[in-house]
Amino acid sequence: MRLSPLSVPYRVVEKGASVVFTAAFLLFSGAxxxxxxxxxxxxxxxxxxxxxxxxxxxxxAYYRRYEYELTADSLDIRSGVxxxxxxxxxxxxxxxxxxxxxxxQRVLGIAAxxxxxxxxxxxxxxxxxxxxxxxxxxxxxxxxxxRGVSAExxxxxxxxxxxxxxxxxxxxxxxxxxxxxxxxxxxxxxLASGSVPVVSSFVEFGSQLALVAVGGVAFLxxxxxxxxxxxxxxxxxxxxxxxxxxxSDELQYERGLLRRYDxxxxxxxxxxxxxEDNPLKRRFDYATxxxxxxxxxxxxxxxxxxxxxxxxxxxxxxVRLANALExxxxxxxxxxxxxxxxxxxxxxxxxxxxxxxAFYAIDAALGAGFPWYLVAVALPLVPVAAHYxxxxxxxxxxxxxxxxRNGFWRRETKIVPYYRIQTVIDARTLxxxxxxxxxxxADTAGSLSLGDKDAAAVDVDEALADELRAELxxxxxxxxxxxxxxxxxxxxxxxxxx
Amino acid sequence: xxRLHPRIRVLWALxxxxxxxILGGASxxxxxxxxxxxxxxxxxxxxxxxxxxxxxxxxxxxxxxYEVREDSLYLERGVxxxxxxxxxxxxxxxxxxxxxxxxxxxxxxxxxxxTAGSRGADVKIPGLTPEGSDELQERLKRLAIRAEGDDAV
Numbered sequence: 001m002r003l004s005p006l007s008v009p010y011r012v013v014e015k016g017a018s019v020v021f022t023a024a025f026l027l028f029s030g031a032x033x034x035x036x037x038x039x040x041x042x043x044x045x046x047x048x049x050x051x052x053x054x055x056x057x058x059x060x061a062y063y064r065r066y067e068y069e070l071t072a073d074s075l076d077i078r079s080g081v082x083x084x085x086x087x088x089x090x091x092x093x094x095x096x097x098x099x100x101x102x103x104x105q106r107v108l109g110i111a112a113x114x115x116x117x118x119x120x121x122x123x124x125x126x127x128x129x130x131x132x133x134x135x136x137x138x139x140x141x142x143x144x145x146x147r148g149v150s151a152e153x154x155x156x157x158x159x160x161x162x163x164x165x166x167x168x169x170x171x172x173x174x175x176x177x178x179x180x181x182x183x184x185x186x187x188x189x190x191l192a193s194g195s196v197p198v199v200s201s202f203v204e205f206g207s208q209l210a211l212v213a214v215g216g217v218a219f220l221x222x223x224x225x226x227x228x229x230x231x232x233x234x235x236x237x238x239x240x241x242x243x244x245x246x247x248s249d250e251l252q253y254e255r256g257l258l259r260r261y262d263x264x265x266x267x268x269x270x271x272x273x274x275x276e277d278n279p280l281k282r283r284f285d286y287a288t289x290x291x292x293x294x295x296x297x298x299x300x301x302x303x304x305x306x307x308x309x310x311x312x313x314x315x316x317x318x319v320r321l322a323n324a325l326e327x328x329x330x331x332x333x334x335x336x337x338x339x340x341x342x343x344x345x346x347x348x349x350x351x352x353x354x355x356x357x358a359f360y361a362i363d364a365a366l367g368a369g370f371p372w373y374l375v376a377v378a379l380p381l382v383p384v385a386a387h388y389x390x391x392x393x394x395x396x397x398x399x400x401x402x403x404x405r406n407g408f409w410r411r412e413t414k415i416v417p418y419y420r421i422q423t424v425i426d427a428r429t430l431x432x433x434x435x436x437x438x439x440x441x442a443d444t445a446g447s448l449s450l451g452d453k454d455a456a457a458v459d460v461d462e463a464l465a466d467e468l469r470a471e472l473x474x475x476x477x478x479x480x481x482x483x484x485x486x487x488x489x490x491x492x493x494x495x496x497x498x
Numbered sequence: 499x500x501r502l503h504p505r506i507r508v509l510w511a512l513x514x515x516x517x518x519x520i521l522g523g524a525s526x527x528x529x530x531x532x533x534x535x536x537x538x539x540x541x542x543x544x545x546x547x548x549x550x551x552x553x554x555x556x557x558x559x560x561x562x563x564y565e566v567r568e569d570s571l572y573l574e575r576g577v578x579x580x581x582x583x584x585x586x587x588x589x590x591x592x593x594x595x596x597x598x599x600x601x602x603x604x605x606x607x608x609x610x611x612x613t614a615g616s617r618g619a620d621v622k623i624p625g626l627t628p629e630g631s632d633e634l635q636e637r638l639k640r641l642a643i644r645a646e647g648d649d650a651v
Contacts, residue, residue, distance in 0.1 A: 422615030423590045426582040433580065443615035473570055473584050480588060 003066050006366050008059045016055050017072065023048045033340075058141060068127060070141055075115070089124060091245045093117045095269055096138040097292075106260065111135040124388040139264060146266075161252065164308060165321050167242040167244050171377050174286070175311045179235035181479070198436035239311050244321070251291075251325075269293040271444045272455060273322050273415040276317070288319040291325070292444075328401040328415050335393030336437065336459040343435045343459070344386035352378055395457035395468075400479060402442055402472065403454045415453035419479035420444045424472045426465050438465035444470060499563040499574070509604050514551025521547045524603040530569030549566045564623050569645070571611060571638065574623060585621055587638070587645035589613045597628065607631035609639060 017489065023044055068077045075094070077087045078327060087282045096116040105111060110129035113414045117124040130138070151263040169173075240257035276288040289310040310318060322328070359372035388408045396403040402421070421442045428438040441456040513527045522544030529535040557577045559637040565572045594610040601607060601624075608624040626634060 325507055347510075422613045423586070423621070424584040426584075427576075428580040432576050443613075445614040469582065471585060476586060477569055477588075 001068050001070075001130075003063055003127070004129055004134070005063070006131075008056075008063050008112050008127060010105070010108060010110065010301045011062070012052075012056055013058045015059075016052060019051060020048065028155060055212055058142075058493050067248070070138065071143070072145060075125075075142070077127070087125065089115060089117065094124070094142055094146070095266055097137060097142050097264050097337050098260060099132075099135045102259045105129065106132075109261075112126070113138055135399060136262075139252075139262070141245065143264060143266075145248060161242060161245045161247050163245045164251070164324055165242075165244040165313070165317070166313070167313065170312075171313050172236060172239055175239055176232035176236040178312065179323045180224075180229035195205065235311070242311070244310070245332045246324075265291065265293055265326075268367050270325065271416075271420050272315055273326055275318055275413040275415075277321060278412050281312075282411070283316075286312055287315045287317045288312055289318045289322060303381060320417060326401060326415055326417060326488055328398045328403060331396040331403040331405075331413075332405070332429070334460075335394045336390060337461050338390070338438060339435060340459045341383075341390045343431070343437075344389045345382050348382045348385055349430055352376065352382065395460070399469065402475075403440075404457050406456065412453070416442050416455045417479070418472070418475040420484055421472060421476045424469050428462070428465075432459065434458075436462045438462055440465050440472070499565050502559060502562050502623075502625030503606060505604055505606060505628070506533070506562075507555055509600060509606065509625070510555035510558060511552050512604075514548060514555050514601070517551055518544050539584035559625075562625070566634075566637065566641070571621070573623065577607055583621060585611055586614060589615070590638060590642035590645075593635045593638045593642070595631045597631075607613045609634045609638070 020453050026044060058081060062079075065081055065084075066079045068075065068078075073092075074088045074090050077085075079085055079087075079091070094115050094117055096114075098114045098116065099111050100114065101111040111131050111132045112129055113127040113135045114123045115125045115127075127138075128491050157384050209308045237257040237259075239255055242255040243253065245252045246267075250268060251270075252263065253265070254260070254262050270291060270293055272292045274290040274292065276290065277286065281287055291309060306364050310321065313321075356372065356375045359370070363370040363372040385408075392405060400417055400419075402416045402418060403413060404416075405411065422445055423443045425441040425443060426438055427441070434436060437459040438461075439456055439458045440460060441454050443454050457465075460468060514594045521539050525543040529537075529539055554577055558575070561575060561580070562579060563574045568588055569588075571587070571590075572584075573579055573583045574582075578594035591614055594612070595607060596610055597607040605625070605628070607626050607628045607630075608622055609626060611623075613621070613622045623634070
């Protein structure tokens with residue numbers, strides 16, 4: 001198979017545009033006049049023409065020498081103009097087939113296909129560009145061949161793609177409303193930091209303070225507004241028409257307004273699910289879902305986190321979707337022992353004490369008469385905060401899943417199938433030992449970034465932790481044994497029972 | 499519960515000496531060129547760091563233990579944070595036997611067990627004799643293969 005012929009002009013324009021712009025700039029900005037008379041522009045135009053011819057020639061050759069072929073067990077790509085490269089990518093190693101197309105590509109009806117394999121964070125191969133229909137065919141065929149279903153079966157009996165989730169316009173609007181682009185304030189502050197002394201040198205000393213205060217507030221407001229608008233625009237463009245469908249062993253997602261993404265996640269690579277919310281989302285009954293896969297996570301290389309995650313939806317829908325992917329049921333969480341609340345209270349008291357001390361020290365050093373004791377006003381909040389931290393923490397052993405929940409401001413509920421557990425880690429810090437509690441972590445092969453935490457039952461009673469450790473190991477073995485006997489596979493109960 | 503080889507204490511104590519020397523040297527440089535501190539400070543820093551380091555090394559040795567159980571490898575370690583790790587044999591990706599330069603000097607070796615997990619991904623058992631390490635590696639490898647065979651789909 002070959003690339004789309006339209007890929008030649010597209011690639012020429014893509015690569016040539018910057019060079020042509022630079023040349024045009026040189027030509028018209030008068031830089032050429034240094035070389036004198038008409039010769040300069042002529043030379044530039046000549047060079048440009050030669051460059052364009054070479055580029056067109058190269059791209060035509062690239063097109064003519066690019067061939068790919070989908071065989072029964074591999075995808076073979078032969079490419080390269082000067083140095084040839086023949087690649088055979090075994091189909092079972094391919095994890096994701098992602099299709100991406102921007103506005104121009106959508107007008108032309110072409111798409112880039114990225115193939116991701118396990119191991120290595122880089123994309124294994126990108127086919128640029130094929131007709132969109134061909135891209136979809138590749139995605140479908142690779143998934144079909146991996147399953148080992150014959151073409152006829154897939155045509156008739158294959159399970160139809162079932163739509164699991166679609167983002168409603170209302171939810172999309174909310175996602176936009178709640179998105180801030182944090183890079184904007186950073187950039188603006190960086191730019192503005194240079195202009196402050198310049199501005200202040202123009203005003204008289206007396207009015208300076210008030211002016212700076214007013215200007216500062218106005219500036220902050222403007223920054224907040226701009227970053228909000230940009231964030232909203234980016235989020236809406238990113239998640240426009242988001243939908244998640246499931247075929248028998250794959251999840252497929254589609255999203256994007258200008259740049260459209262179309263990807264697949266094999267269900268057998270699915271490790272854990274995470275439902276996230278915060279007090280605001282809880283108040284209005286919304287939540288976020290993240291899907292963690294082994295090895296390469298879809299969208300990991302991208303700038304917006306896990307692409308397969310549901311950015312925001314009604315809590316009930318999120319829980320239903322999570323249950324459709326991993327039928328874990330209705331968790332009833334086991335909270336840490338009540339004495340742990342005192343531990344949290346002590347912790348907050350120490351923080352408060354340190355903060356008060358710091359303010360006092362600053363005040364004493366500057367002699368500004370700053371009411372440093374104001375910090376201590378937060379004192380009555382300490383037991384409340386400790387209670388809520390305790391309240392939102394817990395774990396639950398389901399029939400096939402471990403579910404843990406942690407955090408008040410950013411509450412995260414993690415759902416881990418027992419057969420996905422890699423190691424069980426029981427850690428007890430010096431302070432935890434004083435309170436006779438432990439943290440039991442179920443490590444999985446998930447691949448979220450470093451800041452994310454594994455599913456952990458935090459601050460469970462010591463004796464219970466010993467039991468939990470053994471229990472998790474036992475349930476892992478039991479789950480693996482059940483899977484071996486051909487029971488449920490990959491959390492996909494219904495499709496097996498059919 | 500298996501203990502580590504007693505000689506690991508020598509290795510960890512050596513490491514403590516090195517850390518103490520670096521700290522002492524840094525404070526000597528500081529007292530010499532930056533702040534006006536009493537002469538005995540660097541020596542005191544060295545002595546305290548050494549004592550603490552050696553005590554930690556001894557404690558760590560006493561608290562370290564591992565056990566090859568029926569279905570899993572179990573480890574217990576840590577002075578400040580006690581960590582108990584369960585590594586089911588099914589989850590073992592591969593097992594290494596490693597000998598660092600200092601380890602070779604004192605005639606010891608370690609066995610490193612790799613899993614696909616995201617944080618407990620490599621579990622290291624230090625303080626084994628070279629034969630012991632090879633033997634453990636071989637044994638874990640066999641157990642992992644057996645477990646894998648049991649669980650082949």
